[in-house]
Amino acid sequence: MKGYAGSILRVNLSDRKISKEEISEEMKRKFLGGRGFAAKIIWDEVKGVDPLSEGNKIIFSTGPLTGLPLPGSGKMVIASKSPLTGGYGDSNIGSMAAVHLRRAGYDVLIVEGRSETPCYIAIHNDELKILDARDLWGKMTFEAQDLLEAKHGKNIGVLLIGPAGENMVRFANVISQKGRAAGRTGMGAVMGSKNLKAIVLKGTRGIPVFDEEKLKALGKEGYADIKGKENYDFWIRQGTMQVIEWANTNNVLPTHNFREGSFKFAEQIGGYTAEKIKVDRKGCPNCNMQCGIVVKDAENGNVELDYENVAMLGSNIGMDDLSKVAVLNRLADEYGLDTITLGSCLAFLMEASQRGLLDTRIEWGDLNGCKKVIEDLIKSRGLGEVIFEGVRKASERIGGESKNWAMHIKGLEISAYDCHASPGMAFAYGTSPIGAHHKDAWVIAWEVSTANRFSYTKEKVEKVIEHQRWRGGMFECLTTCRLPWIELDFGLHWYPKYLKAVRGEEISQQEIFELGDRIYALIRAYWVRENGGWSREMDCPPSRWFDEPWNQGDLKGSKLDRARYDEMLSWYYELRGWDENGIPQKRTLERLGLGDLALGLRENG
Amino acid sequence: MAEFRFIGYLAEIVGKREVKIALENPRKLRDILGIEFPEKRSIVLINQHVGNLDSLILNGDNVVIIPIISGG
Numbered sequence: 001m002k003g004y005a006g007s008i009l010r011v012n013l014s015d016r017k018i019s020k021e022e023i024s025e026e027m028k029r030k031f032l033g034g035r036g037f038a039a040k041i042i043w044d045e046v047k048g049v050d051p052l053s054e055g056n057k058i059i060f061s062t063g064p065l066t067g068l069p070l071p072g073s074g075k076m077v078i079a080s081k082s083p084l085t086g087g088y089g090d091s092n093i094g095s096m097a098a099v100h101l102r103r104a105g106y107d108v109l110i111v112e113g114r115s116e117t118p119c120y121i122a123i124h125n126d127e128l129k130i131l132d133a134r135d136l137w138g139k140m141t142f143e144a145q146d147l148l149e150a151k152h153g154k155n156i157g158v159l160l161i162g163p164a165g166e167n168m169v170r171f172a173n174v175i176s177q178k179g180r181a182a183g184r185t186g187m188g189a190v191m192g193s194k195n196l197k198a199i200v201l202k203g204t205r206g207i208p209v210f211d212e213e214k215l216k217a218l219g220k221e222g223y224a225d226i227k228g229k230e231n232y233d234f235w236i237r238q239g240t241m242q243v244i245e246w247a248n249t250n251n252v253l254p255t256h257n258f259r260e261g262s263f264k265f266a267e268q269i270g271g272y273t274a275e276k277i278k279v280d281r282k283g284c285p286n287c288n289m290q291c292g293i294v295v296k297d298a299e300n301g302n303v304e305l306d307y308e309n310v311a312m313l314g315s316n317i318g319m320d321d322l323s324k325v326a327v328l329n330r331l332a333d334e335y336g337l338d339t340i341t342l343g344s345c346l347a348f349l350m351e352a353s354q355r356g357l358l359d360t361r362i363e364w365g366d367l368n369g370c371k372k373v374i375e376d377l378i379k380s381r382g383l384g385e386v387i388f389e390g391v392r393k394a395s396e397r398i399g400g401e402s403k404n405w406a407m408h409i410k411g412l413e414i415s416a417y418d419c420h421a422s423p424g425m426a427f428a429y430g431t432s433p434i435g436a437h438h439k440d441a442w443v444i445a446w447e448v449s450t451a452n453r454f455s456y457t458k459e460k461v462e463k464v465i466e467h468q469r470w471r472g473g474m475f476e477c478l479t480t481c482r483l484p485w486i487e488l489d490f491g492l493h494w495y496p497k498y499l500k501a502v503r504g505e506e507i508s509q510q511e512i513f514e515l516g517d518r519i520y521a522l523i524r525a526y527w528v529r530e531n532g533g534w535s536r537e538m539d540c541p542p543s544r545w546f547d548e549p550w551n552q553g554d555l556k557g558s559k560l561d562r563a564r565y566d567e568m569l570s571w572y573y574e575l576r577g578w579d580e581n582g583i584p585q586k587r588t589l590e591r592l593g594l595g596d597l598a599l600g601l602r603e604n605g
Numbered sequence: 606m607a608e609f610r611f612i613g614y615l616a617e618i619v620g621k622r623e624v625k626i627a628l629e630n631p632r633k634l635r636d637i638l639g640i641e642f643p644e645k646r647s648i649v650l651i652n653q654h655v656g657n658l659d660s661l662i663l664n665g666d667n668v669v670i671i672p673i674i675s676g677g
Binding site: 230231233234235238240242243245246249250271445448449450451453486487489554555 | 610612613614617618643646648650653654655669671672673674
């Protein structure tokens, strides 16, 4: 089948062995690429290991559309057993590294083992070197990017970690191009545990496709379609920063550790304010709707802002000055920290401090206090030590009622939508396969636009599954950006057309949905196997949303209903063919072509 | 007076982020706006309840029109 570079490149940092493996036709058909490939490899090869041990592996995975001249195709998935959650973890990133990996002749890079000393991997087509990184170790990501470009040239793709990853902060991320991030689930800590500072990629080959002329024509049409949308110009002005006003208006803007859904100072951290301090735009390769707004921060640094980062490091920690929010965002990018988890951790500390549960005080919106925590985090001391492993562990450490307001699901901190009055979105978070993240199912706009915003219906469950199939299945496997679809109304009908031109085979909506279901069952099976079982509580949001109604705003008094949420969970398991505890049933696995997984689940309880 | 807010690019279509209008009689939102609006890509909230462009607006109503966006 066309559309694939055709091989997996495997590097073992312990014995420095390098090998290439062909990707089977069955693998391409059943798992498509990206997340599909990564999840299958992790299921097969990463069993019962400590995520920060030599036995864990980190997978850099592209899909059949990656790097091609199509909207949003500059993406890749980075996946591993997560040191933050203990389950399957992945995060996607838009970077030239994705394009270069494919042009170098690989769809997937697997890094395993552990180097004795700091190293980085340099790949140039068929040539792979493991190089000394002792001079890079300890460097911030922006400086390390410059140093690597000075050595290898500017026309490269770079994936790297900062001091957070080196010190295995459990929510360290992987950074590229000074601000692009594979933010979630602690992939940077896995690189750090392997003494792997960076991967430098240079590929100069073509990517084989079935019908190149057709693909070029379709790509051109797609870009023109996006550019012709009536909200295109406004998108270019504000990108995702416009969502601050949107979220605040709809009472879903996380505020003071998800205690409230609206922020008095939302305008001061929103898109119109961003436009005033904007100096540039930034985005992924092959994208004509770049979403990153680059601004000048309060300390004169340049930093790329997006909605999630600003909501979590702004309203959620009570910070009302965008240029100060931007400072924290830049520090997170330079140290290599997930902005979403960092924002949740800082808010957790502020609330704990307010409640008198900490020896050291930190106030809401305290920039210097936050900067001190970030410094301490890298050194695992003081308040930094408290949040070193995320809010789940922090609440176990502090004890008492703090677990009720440790805002995570499955150990992953919730991204930037408060759901006191959005049961469908809460449910999307609850059933996300990596923990509480919005990338798989973003149903909140649909939910607030219906007259049934506050309802708990089977229709909402079906909508979440539909999103999970498109977003968590198709987009994560292709691997292309999901933003053109909802943000600019770029039709889903484009993607089967692109796949046909690239692979030479038709793919139906039913096949796409089955792919999504297969990957969901596979990832759930992995969690169950590694966790030694499962329970419904693992798919539920924290108590705050159920037990602590909003104190302010237009929808004051709103909160979720636990029993009705649980009813949605029953519908979900039934629709997915999972049992009452959320474990895929044998017949479901067999229907999805995953019959061999049933044995793996039984063997591991 | 009825209050109207337009979020995101919808404010560009109208030319203002917010406006107050005195209404002598209840009027359809569509007629008040008097311009083409991306109806399928908009959420209309009237006093925090979902409405549409054919909803009747009265003095004292708070109307917010919001585009469909997702944020990352």
